[in-house]
Amino acid sequence: MLYANADNDTPHDMPESTVWAEKRDLIDRIPRPISILILGLILVGTWHLVSTTGIVSSIILPSPGQTWHEIITVGTNLLSGGYMFPAIWITTQEVLIGFLLASIIGVSLGILVGETTFGERAVMPYLVAIDTMPKIAFAPLFVAWLGFGISSKVALATFVSVFPILVGTAAGLHAADRNALNLFRTMSASRWQTLVQLKIPSGLPHIFTGLKIASLSVMAGAITAEFLGGGKGFGELIRVAASQLNTARVFALILYLSLLGLSLFAMVSFAQQRLIFWQRNSTRPD
Amino acid sequence: MMHQAKMTEGALAPPVYTLRKVSKFFARQKVVALDNVDLVLRKGSFSSVIGPSGCGKSTLLKIMAGLTSPSEGAVVLAGEPVMGTRRDIGMMYQQATLLPWLTTIDNILLPIGIADGKAAARGKRPDAEALMSLVGLKGFENAWPSELSGGMAQRAAICRMLITEPAVLLLDEPFSALDELVRDFMNMELQRICMEQDATTFLVTHSIPEAVILSDTIYVMGTRPGRIIEAVTIDLPRPRTLDMLTIERFGEIVAYVRRLLGEGMH
Numbered sequence: 001m002l003y004a005n006a007d008n009d010t011p012h013d014m015p016e017s018t019v020w021a022e023k024r025d026l027i028d029r030i031p032r033p034i035s036i037l038i039l040g041l042i043l044v045g046t047w048h049l050v051s052t053t054g055i056v057s058s059i060i061l062p063s064p065g066q067t068w069h070e071i072i073t074v075g076t077n078l079l080s081g082g083y084m085f086p087a088i089w090i091t092t093q094e095v096l097i098g099f100l101l102a103s104i105i106g107v108s109l110g111i112l113v114g115e116t117t118f119g120e121r122a123v124m125p126y127l128v129a130i131d132t133m134p135k136i137a138f139a140p141l142f143v144a145w146l147g148f149g150i151s152s153k154v155a156l157a158t159f160v161s162v163f164p165i166l167v168g169t170a171a172g173l174h175a176a177d178r179n180a181l182n183l184f185r186t187m188s189a190s191r192w193q194t195l196v197q198l199k200i201p202s203g204l205p206h207i208f209t210g211l212k213i214a215s216l217s218v219m220a221g222a223i224t225a226e227f228l229g230g231g232k233g234f235g236e237l238i239r240v241a242a243s244q245l246n247t248a249r250v251f252a253l254i255l256y257l258s259l260l261g262l263s264l265f266a267m268v269s270f271a272q273q274r275l276i277f278w279q280r281n282s283t284r285p286d
Numbered sequence: 287m288m289h290q291a292k293m294t295e296g297a298l299a300p301p302v303y304t305l306r307k308v309s310k311f312f313a314r315q316k317v318v319a320l321d322n323v324d325l326v327l328r329k330g331s332f333s334s335v336i337g338p339s340g341c342g343k344s345t346l347l348k349i350m351a352g353l354t355s356p357s358e359g360a361v362v363l364a365g366e367p368v369m370g371t372r373r374d375i376g377m378m379y380q381q382a383t384l385l386p387w388l389t390t391i392d393n394i395l396l397p398i399g400i401a402d403g404k405a406a407a408r409g410k411r412p413d414a415e416a417l418m419s420l421v422g423l424k425g426f427e428n429a430w431p432s433e434l435s436g437g438m439a440q441r442a443a444i445c446r447m448l449i450t451e452p453a454v455l456l457l458d459e460p461f462s463a464l465d466e467l468v469r470d471f472m473n474m475e476l477q478r479i480c481m482e483q484d485a486t487t488f489l490v491t492h493s494i495p496e497a498v499i500l501s502d503t504i505y506v507m508g509t510r511p512g513r514i515i516e517a518v519t520i521d522l523p524r525p526r527t528l529d530m531l532t533i534e535r536f537g538e539i540v541a542y543v544r545r546l547l548g549e550g551m552h
Contacts, residue, residue: 187371
């Protein structure tokens with residue numbers, strides 16, 4: 001035998017067991033649902049205290065109860081097809097059309113910038129220059145150009161959300177694996193084949209990052225345009241409620257807008273999971 | 287010279303890939319990356335190139351792959367000058383580089399699809415299946431690359447290289463990212479596949495034992511300028527086995543190549 005059997009000649013007395021408890025602090029041990037619940041209760045409790053003790057006027061900060069009441073009122077109105085329903089439908093249309101346009105324009109320009117040297121050298125500097133401008137400030141211009149209807153809102157929504165998609169696409173085209181690019185070269189693949197069969201699929205994670213950011217900012221664009229350009233959307237309801245000092249109503253309306261934004265974000269995430277299926281479960285058994 | 291060219295059973299096999307007086311200069315850096323390289327790969331032979339970093343191995347391989355032009359000299363594959371990438375050049379890299387959105391068999395058929403279109407790729411499916419059983423990947427046709435181990439992914443890369451029936455195989459450290467046990471095994475698999483296909487193979491490697499166990503000829507390269515110091519003929523019988531790694535003759539050749547590499551570093 002090459003090695004001595006360690007069992008037979010233990011050099012000193014061994015205790016029966018050296019099991020020990022691995023300690024973690026209490027704050028790191030709270031399960032997720034309970035953590036969320038605790039913080040939520042703390043926040044709502046503080047809110048309730050601040051608003052009911054009269055430290056802050058209820059016009060400035062309504063109580064959680066008042067806000068809840070308004071959430072129910074607005075929800076009932078929406079579900080029963082009351083006057084708020086056409087408003088949220090208009091805003092939904094603005095957001096969806098704006099997002100669709102931003103996606104088409106963003107991906108197209110992103111390919112131009114990311115794939116061609118001309119795009120990178122000539123188009124990109126102009127786009128960066130426009131991107132650094134405060135885009136919301138263009139709202140009055142869009143209203144002046146396109147009027148008080150839905151199109152001026154769509155235009156601003158598109159304008160504020162197109163850049164993340166564009167940048168994501170351009171970055172995505174540069175994200176293709178060097179070895180894979182080499183492989184396509186050795187296979188004598190055409191530029192178009194390399195773009196469609198390698199660079200775009202490789203870039204999808206970046207493109208979707210852009211789409212997700214855009215799906216959140218597109219709503220801000222639409223609502224800003226509604227504040228400034230009137231119309232019959234949800235932003236107008238908020239503006240009216242705020243002018244009547246009905247703060248609880250404003251809170252409730254914002255909540256429903258967030259739900260709308262969240263569903264767009266969820267749809268994009270779902271599409272991402274579907275399309276980039278190879279990134280979901282990369283198990284590599286050896 | 288310690289190892290004389292081995293004249294086996296009469297005439298030598300015909301040359302497949304020939305480089306004559308090939309040099310590559312990089313004017314901007316005033317560097318001679320490759321100086322006057324002569325090289326002949328004969329049909330069915332296995333050759334390796336080994337050398338320190340900066341000896342021009344990668345440049346040599348790029349020239350042979352048609353990815354870059356030599357500054358001087360002539361490069362001829364199967365009677366045709368190499369002036370750009372060609373489908374009769376098969377390549378394999380350290381990374382398998384399978385596209386994660388294609389199944390294993392679709393990855394193998396990718397070069398056909400790129401060259402001849404999707405219909406041609408569908409027509410070649412039986413060939414791809416045959417190659418997959420040759421390399422021991424039968425049953426993994428519809429597996430995703432993420433489901434393959436490193437060794438299995440390189441097997442798929444071998445199939446993708448072989449599907450176009452290339453005249454020459456250029457291997458750029460194909461198994462160096464695998465762990466050593468798998469690597470030894472894959473090298474023996476590579477030998478078996480190359481012998482079965484009567485492939486003309488050119489391997490770039492950093493490992494002297496790997497070069498010795500696989501090759502008929504090892505081109506030892508030196509630096510400044512990048513050049514071939516000596517073509518060492520390996521007279522170990524075929525098929526080689528992993529047991530040969532321990533025999534005396536193997537050790538002698540490894541030591542000889544190592545000494546040559548040391549001399550080439552000046």
